[in-house]
Amino acid sequence: MPTHKLNPDNWINKYSDYLFNYTISRVNDREMAKDLVQDTFFAALKSMKNFKGNASERTWLIAILKRKIIDYYRKINSKKGQAEVRMSYNAEDNDGDWLEEQVADPYDKTAEDDLENDELGDAIFKCLDKLPEKQASVFRMKTIEGLDTETICNELNITASNLWVIIHRARNAMADCMEKTWF
Amino acid sequence: MKQKKSFLFISCDEAKHICDKAQYKEASILEKMKLNVRYLWCKVTRSYIKRNKKLTHTIKSSNINCLNNSEKQHLQKQFKQELKKQQ
Known part of the structure; x- marks a missing residue:
């Protein structure tokens, strides 16, 4: 059905x-x-x-x-x-x-690592999906893309202290979710 | 005397904030010192630092990539045009 x-x-x-x-x-x-x-x-x-x-x-x-x-x-x-x-x-x-x-096959050594990384990536994106849109966006820019605070603040029109509050909430939610699915 | 105490002793929330900044290498040496002092005697801070570090390590080790905002906007624009054609 x-x-x-x-x-x-x-x-x-x-x-x-x-x-x-x-x-x-x-x-x-x-x-x-x-x-x-x-x-x-x-x-x-x-x-x-x-x-x-x-x-x-x-x-x-x-x-x-x-x-x-x-x-x-x-x-x-x-x-x-x-x-x-x-x-x-x-x-x-x-x-x-x-x-x-x-x-020697260069992929042979890392095949298991690649598989584990795929699963880990999957788990991270699933957790990221559960965050509110703004938190997910700030977390992604700061943690995955590695952008600096000023760039993110300018792009999203938020203050630095606001950014750190969002990051704190996002990290907490991500850690909770990853504890259930991965850690 | 009171000033000296507040100079090195920080609240739990401040410690968490510094710990977050430290994950992105944005905490100053003084802030790290304050965090370390609190780390010595605060159980909550210790467990927060442990969890936060674990998250940072996990995400770094995953080597995940994502589209940046401009790439995503470009993709969204192209997709909307295609969607209009379909409708």
Whole structure:
């Protein structure tokens, strides 16, 4: 029985950071990550009719984003494949081994770390979602983006003491939430 | 004598405020000294500092990224245009 509904008006505020973080940890290119997130939202708009309501909005959007990321890698791998044809076998000591195969896989070491970081990122964004909009915005700018106090105060038109009150409340709420879900 | 006492001894709320600032490296040396004095004898301050540090460490270790405000506004603008086309 369908239980979830789509509300595209809230998508950017609610999910853009989460989707962006998910993407950048996989493509390592900020501009490309932004494009993929935008493509995901556009594709989601086009396929709204296909949404059955069995999964949450977030899960549905992530499913679309995953396909976008796969398409992106398919594209760059097809270019890479053309380049690989020009590489020769290293026939001196190891007959028939591709040069590539002799290099240790850099992703192998960090696979578990990446998985844990994904889950942690997920937990942080879920907690951030629960904060009031202003608290979430100030916390994000100060803690995740690392902006200085003056810049945030100018951008949001608040005083420094106001900022620290908001930060204090946000940190308390985040710590409470993370204690339940992660610590 | 009274002035000397208030110079180094701070309230619990002040200690929390300094602790918050310290998470962003915005607390002065004097403020850190005051916080350390309170840390020695106040259990509430000690547990607040512990929790706050844990949160900072967790967020740093996650290496999370997010869009900045201008990027988000740009995305919102593009999205609204696309949404209008769909409707």
